[in-house]
Amino acid sequence: DLQGAIFDLDGVITDTAEFHYQAWCQLAQEEGLPFDRAMNESLRGVPRRDSLLKILGDRSASEDQLQAMMARKNEYYIRLLQQITPTDLLPGTLALLQEIRQAKVKVALGSASKNARTVLNKLGITHYFDVIADGYSVERSKPAPDLFLFAAQHLGIAPHQTVVFEDAKAGIQAALAAQMWTVGLGPQERVGAAHVVLPSLARATWGQIFRALGQKAT
């Protein structure tokens, strides 16, 4: 049975995509590079460095220039994060976290973001997490299974007793590669590979998710 739950952050617990968009937009504008919402959508779950390389396209840059641009984007992003409050929790998130903890299931964060702790603190939900795996935890990013395996290991729970909540294609791939159960949040074309697909966590209950995954197991 399920003993652990791992939540992605951006796009699952809160919607930071708009802040990432604004921060990348500012950098792209300053650098004279094209950037739009469609491109931002393709950066969902993609680490900072890979995101920058995508935006640069065939424009070449030295390692120092890359580092400086990443630092600048993050400065803009952190500035935007200051406005986050508990009201920015996506609908259903808090109720589900509470229900999961009541069921004595362990909870971890599994996010590629180096700003994950800041965001959890701003949302006021840090105390719900037994383990925080973030952009500092492992080398290889999603779709590699490393981050989720790290989280489960620190929870002390086997992968096949763990369920991952994800909104990104690479995140679902990572969880499946880790041999974990998956709940995909969003459209089929993005998270259709997950065991269970929901539009969002709004009105989602642990009991309902547990039963839906149980049906897949038989």
Ligand code: BG6
């Ligand atoms: C992911 C986001 O969670 O974290 C990506 O979906 C982001 O958009 C990545 O690029 C890295 O985040 P950060 O905060 O370390 O730049």
Ligand code: MG
């Ligand atoms: Mg995400």
